[in-house]
Amino acid sequence: MKYIVDTLELGNFYTESGELIENLKLRYEHVGYQGQPLVLVCHALTGNHLTYGTDDEPGWWREIxxxxxxxxxxxxxxxxxVIGSPFGSSSPLNDPKFPQRLxxxxxxxAIESGVKALGFERIAILIGGSLGGMQVQELLYNRQFQVEKAVILAATDKTSSYSRAFNDIARQTIHIGGKEGLSIARQxxxxxxxxxxxxEARFTPEQVVSYQHxxxxxxxxxxxxxxYKRLLDVLDSHNLDRDRTDVAEVLAQLDTKVLTLGFTDDLxxxxxxxxxxxSRFQYHRHFFxxxxxxxxxxxxxxxxxxxxxYHFLKKSKVRR
Structure with a gap:
């Protein structure tokens, strides 16, 4: 089995705002057996590229x-x-000229550039949760790759007003408190x-304060x-229909089979x-x-x- 953790250097990259990342860097993990179908995993807001990890330090989806x-x-x-994250790709941590807006x-x-640089044209399974699920939607709309099946967990086609309100409070705490503000934002x-x-099931009122701290x-x-501030901007920017008039048409014509999963009490x-x-996709199943x-x-x-x-991935036919 092959296990690679490495960094691609992909040259100049211009953001939507017109800002330049000189020599875009993408840190990645590639694990499995060459020639097998490709699973492209998109991670969440504070996640990283270590989906599988090692025996000593298992990745965040190793159990799956x-x-x-x-x-x-x-x-x-x-x-x-993802770029903007502090775990090896281009970000404010390793690039003092990193764009102010992302x-x-x-x-x-950037991910599309990385997939192409590694020589892949076809994705068997495209999967991600939360911010990762938002990435899946954009990747499907862009149609740069043939995608057989996609799985979107706990993500919608635009960031809600409720979510943006929390994100703005997080920014305010960071602005006021710096690193201590980051702690409060995380809580x-x-x-x-x-x-x-x-x-309620896990903590007493006394325990929960200690846990949050x-x-x-x-x-x-x-x-x-x-x-973290850049990635909050990324979250707030998510709107699949922003400045587009053809999203409904594109999604309804895709041959990709899509599974969505929603979770109880997801605020x-x-x-x-x-x-x-x-439901905007032609072939769609949903699980609550x-x-x-x-x-x-x-x-x-x-x-x-x-x-x-597992059962969705084994099905050859998917209807609404």
Whole structure:
């Protein structure tokens, strides 16, 4: 089995705003067996390219793969660290001239450049949750690759006003408090990623304060302030229909078979909005995940929803 973690250098790259990234860098993980169908995985806001990882440090979706839902012997997996993120791709952390404004379409065009640079033209499975699911939508609309099946988890076709409100509060806390503000922003984010039911089930009122502080303190040491602000801009920029008039027509004509998954008590990307986004595709199935975790369900409790992923990938015919 091949396991590669490396960085592509792809030359000059201009963002939507016209700003230049000199010698675009894309950090990536590529794991699996050469010649097997390609799975392109798109990671979430504070995630990274280590989907599979190593035995000593398993990746964030290792359980999905080794659990047999996407068997390592049946596929090869490719994940890029999105630009703007602090884990190796071009970002404010390693490029002092990094653009001040970054959009979702910028990070998707960068990923498309990386896929082409590695010589792939066909994607068997395109999959992502939250910010990753937004990337999947843009990749499908752009039609740069032949995509057989796509899976979109906990993502809608535009960022909601509710989500943008939380993002703006996060910016304000960072502006006021710098690194300590980043800790508070992370604590605020956790309240939107998890449901009130999951908090009640897991914590006493005394325990929850300690848990929130722990999450904030851990995050402020592992993530970069400037990177987080750029990625909040990326989230806010997401609107599949922005400055486009043909989205409905394009999505309705795609041959790609699409599965969407919505999660109970997802505050920022509710199930009904996830389903509505998926219904724009010609071949679409939707699954509602009845757990009480909330938005972060796509990163947890795999046995509650991954069997539906497995069966969808095994189906040769998909109807509405």
């Amino acid at each position: 793969i080794d659990g047999g839902y996407l068997p390592i012997h049946d596929y090869q997996f490719l994940t890029f660290n 959009t979702l379409r910028d990070i998707v065009r 605020l984010g956790f309240l939107t990623y998890r449901s009130s039911k999951s908090y 722990h999450q904030g303190d851990k995050f402020k040491e592992s993530f970069d302030v400037a990177c 920022i990307y509710p199930d009904d909005q996830v389903r509505a986004m998926g 995940v009845p757990d009480n975790v909330g938005h972060d369900g796509f990163l947890l409790n795999f046995n509650d929803w991954a069997p539906n992923l």
